[in-house]
Amino acid sequence: xxxxxxxxxxxxxxxxxxxxxxxxxxxxxxxxxxxxxxxxxxxxxxxxxxxxxxxxxxxxxxxxxxxxxxxxxxxxxxxxxxxxxxxxxxxxxxxxxxxxxxxxxxxxxxxxxxxxxxxxxxxxxxxxxxxxxxxxxxxxxxxxxxxxxxxxxxxxxxxxxxxxxxxxxxxxxxxxxxxxxxxxx
Amino acid sequence: xxxxxxxxxxxxxxxxxxxxxxxxxxxxxxxxxxxxxxxxxxxxxxxxxxxxxxxxxxxxxxxxxxxxxxxxxxxxxxxxxxxxxxxxxxxxxxxxxxxxxxxxxxxxxxxxxxxxxxxxxxxxxxxxxxxxxxxxxxxxxxxxxxxxxxxxxxxxxxxxxxxxxxxxxxxxxxxxxxxxxxxxxxxxxxxxxxxxxxxxxxxxxxxxxxxxxxxxxxxxxxxxxxxxxxxxxxxxxxxxxxxxxxxxxxxxxxxxxxxxxxxxxxxxxxxxxxxxxxxxxxxxxxxxxxxxxxxxxxxxxxxxxxxxxxxxxxxxxxxxxxxxxxxxxxxxxxxxxxxxxxxxxxxxxxxxxxxxxxxxxxxxxxxxxxxxxxxxxxxxxxxxxxxxxxxxxxxxxxxxxxxxxxxxxxxxxxxxxxxxxxxxxxxxxxxxxxxxxxxxxxxxxxxxxxxxxxx
Numbered sequence: 001x002x003x004x005x006x007x008x009x010x011x012x013x014x015x016x017x018x019x020x021x022x023x024x025x026x027x028x029x030x031x032x033x034x035x036x037x038x039x040x041x042x043x044x045x046x047x048x049x050x051x052x053x054x055x056x057x058x059x060x061x062x063x064x065x066x067x068x069x070x071x072x073x074x075x076x077x078x079x080x081x082x083x084x085x086x087x088x089x090x091x092x093x094x095x096x097x098x099x100x101x102x103x104x105x106x107x108x109x110x111x112x113x114x115x116x117x118x119x120x121x122x123x124x125x126x127x128x129x130x131x132x133x134x135x136x137x138x139x140x141x142x143x144x145x146x147x148x149x150x151x152x153x154x155x156x157x158x159x160x161x162x163x164x165x166x167x168x169x170x171x172x173x174x175x176x177x178x179x180x181x182x183x184x185x
Numbered sequence: 186x187x188x189x190x191x192x193x194x195x196x197x198x199x200x201x202x203x204x205x206x207x208x209x210x211x212x213x214x215x216x217x218x219x220x221x222x223x224x225x226x227x228x229x230x231x232x233x234x235x236x237x238x239x240x241x242x243x244x245x246x247x248x249x250x251x252x253x254x255x256x257x258x259x260x261x262x263x264x265x266x267x268x269x270x271x272x273x274x275x276x277x278x279x280x281x282x283x284x285x286x287x288x289x290x291x292x293x294x295x296x297x298x299x300x301x302x303x304x305x306x307x308x309x310x311x312x313x314x315x316x317x318x319x320x321x322x323x324x325x326x327x328x329x330x331x332x333x334x335x336x337x338x339x340x341x342x343x344x345x346x347x348x349x350x351x352x353x354x355x356x357x358x359x360x361x362x363x364x365x366x367x368x369x370x371x372x373x374x375x376x377x378x379x380x381x382x383x384x385x386x387x388x389x390x391x392x393x394x395x396x397x398x399x400x401x402x403x404x405x406x407x408x409x410x411x412x413x414x415x416x417x418x419x420x421x422x423x424x425x426x427x428x429x430x431x432x433x434x435x436x437x438x439x440x441x442x443x444x445x446x447x448x449x450x451x452x453x454x455x456x457x458x459x460x461x462x463x464x465x466x467x468x469x470x471x472x473x474x475x476x477x478x479x480x481x482x483x484x485x486x487x488x489x490x491x492x493x494x495x496x497x498x499x500x501x502x503x504x505x506x507x508x509x510x511x512x513x514x515x516x517x518x519x520x521x522x523x524x525x526x527x528x529x530x531x532x533x534x535x536x537x538x539x540x541x542x543x544x545x546x547x548x549x550x551x552x553x554x555x556x557x558x559x560x561x562x563x564x565x566x567x568x569x570x571x572x573x574x575x576x577x578x579x580x581x582x583x584x585x586x587x588x589x590x591x592x593x594x595x596x597x598x599x600x601x602x603x604x605x606x607x608x609x610x611x612x613x614x615x616x617x618x619x620x621x622x623x624x625x626x627x628x629x630x631x632x633x634x635x636x637x638x639x640x
Contacts, residue, residue: 018630025396037395037396037397038395038396039393039394039395039396040394040396040399041202041206041367041371041394041623041626042202042367042399042623042624042626042627042630043399043400043402043403043623043627044396044399047396047399048396048397048399048400050396051396051397053396053397053400058400058401058404059404060401061401061404061405061408062404062408065405065408069412079328080339083328083336083337083339084336084339084340087334087336088334088335088336090338092338092340095340099340102339102340103339105342105345105348105349105419105423105426106339106344106345106348108415108419109345109348109349109352109416109419110348110352112352112356112412112413112415112416112419113352113355113356115408115412116355116356116359116360116409116412116413117355117359119359119404119405119408119409119412120359120362120363120405120409122405123363123401123402123404123405124390126401127397127398127401127402129390129391129392130387130390130391131390131391132386132387132390132391133391134391134393136393137393143374143375144374145374145393145394146367146370146371146373146374146375146392146394147202147203147206147371147374147375148201148202148203148206148626
């Protein structure tokens with residue numbers, strides 16, 4: 001029987017209120033931890049900033065949505081222009097072939113469609129979803145992260161990480177349970 | 186009332202993150218199937234079989250089994266299409282526009298209003314499809330490089346409709362799914378049975394609720410709300426273009442887009458009330474969908490109802506002000522023609538009855554609200570009937586006049602879609618969380634802000 005190798009992903013502390021978690025996250029950043037992540041049952045204002053998720057990367061979903069919208073709109077108008085003026089020109093009541101005001105509704109709809117699809121799928125892709133396995137799910141208490149508890153994880157890849165020290169640090173922030181997060185390989 | 190009087194909270198006091206999660210998720214995970222649900226589902230399923238029969242017979246025989254004939258090519262099919270798509274609009278209004286306006290009361294009603302949107306759009310989409318006569322050729326409406334070398338006519342509002350409705354359906358589905366994602370993760374984590382864990386595990390895609398997840402999620406959700414807002418306005422505008430760009434008297438009017446959109450929201454809120462009132466009772470959700478929510482929806486109905494009333498008035502005014510004799514004649518036909526009873530019923534349902542909503546007593550009387558929501562739904566259906574049928578039976582030349590009456594197959598199809606819609610709602614309330622759980626937790630957090638620790 002080969003023993004499954006266990007790697008250490010990090011240590012995780014549990015908190016009861018969003019305020020405690022937010023304060024702890026800020027302190028962890030101040031203490032110099034870079035690779036930290038917070039897990040919550042609902043979005044908490046300022047938390048993504050506190051874990052260090054800011055700047056260009058945090059705006060990528062919005063940028064890609066813009067790309068999708070512009071792309072959808074250009075596709076919509078281009079398609080109609082090409083169809084009506086080049087591929088299948090028919091005279092409708094003597095109107096010009098490029099009767100652009102009539103093309104606005106479809107252009108608008110495809111703009112919205114392109115932007116929406118990009119918004120949703122860029123959100124999923126950048127969040128690396130679908131992702132059925134993640135080490136944090138190995139922590140038994142973590143099932144509360146989708147109900148009523150708030151978690152802060154200091155990841156082992158952090159340069160400052162040390163199992164004993166980091167666990168103590170989380171305890172000093174009044175985390176209720178501090179668990180090792182195991183990764184299986 | 187002079188002085189400050191406390192508003193009731195949007196959620197029953199005393200709820201915690203865990204209690205809202207428990208309450209909503211148990212309806213999906215642990216509550217046994219009751220006899221009431223089973224009987225209701227069985228009944229609705231049989232109605233859906235009526236729909237199958239009606240559509241099967243239609244496919245065999247063609248649209249001649251309906252009451253349509255020249256000059257009335259657009260009978261029940263178009264009336265029902267416009268009615269259903271309008272009902273869907275309240276769902277998007279609640280989930281998108283009220284989100285942008287930061288209205289807390291949307292939180293406990295947005296999820297099932299969005300589900301209602303999806304199911305209503307599905308019912309709506311069915312009608313133009315089967316009305317085409319050869320529905321197996323429906324893909325002709327989409328631009329694709331066919332061997333015949335022909336392309337859709339993009340100057341036609343009917344093609345705009347194809348794009349508007351299919352975009353609307355797609356975006357509503359995406360919006361709904363994004364909203365569901367964290368709740369599916371909640372169900373995954375709380376499920377006790379293996380099959381539930383597997384199903385919700387797959388649907389939730391491994392959502393962990395990390396700060397980075399939530400950040401991107403909120404950006405995407407906000408952008409979707411911003412995109413769905415003009416979309417929902419455009420959809421019923423385009424639907425109204427189907428009429429307004431034609432020259433038929435009674436259709437060729439610029440008031441149509443705004444008054445169609447207002448009417449859509451009006452009927453949609455009526456349908457939300459029709460569904461919410463029995464649901465909150467059956468599942469004990471009175472603490473989440475409070476009387477104040479119902480009152481708020483009644484206010485929206487009153488406001489949109491007044492816009493609709495204004496639309497009816499302007500239609501009449503413009504007919505006479507324009508001096509166009511066909512328009513004047515049509516306006517008089519509405520009052521004195523063969524379909525006048527429908528018009529008076531419409532005024533009664535859509536304009537007169539809802540004036541009772543000015544009274545707080547009525548807005549807070551649940552049976553009265555329920556009855557009124559049904560009356561408004563009937564009224565909005567009559568509105569579309571009046572628009573479609575009176576104009577088509579009384580256009581320019583008396584030699585082109587006609588009469589329209591629906592056949593049993595028209596009624597069977599319409600009743601069938603009502604059954605389909607309600608059956609899908611029945612499945613939805615047992616299969617997915619009918620109230621957005623993560624948003625309710627956020628609401629608990631906001632409402633208790635400043636309080637001492639809560640679980």
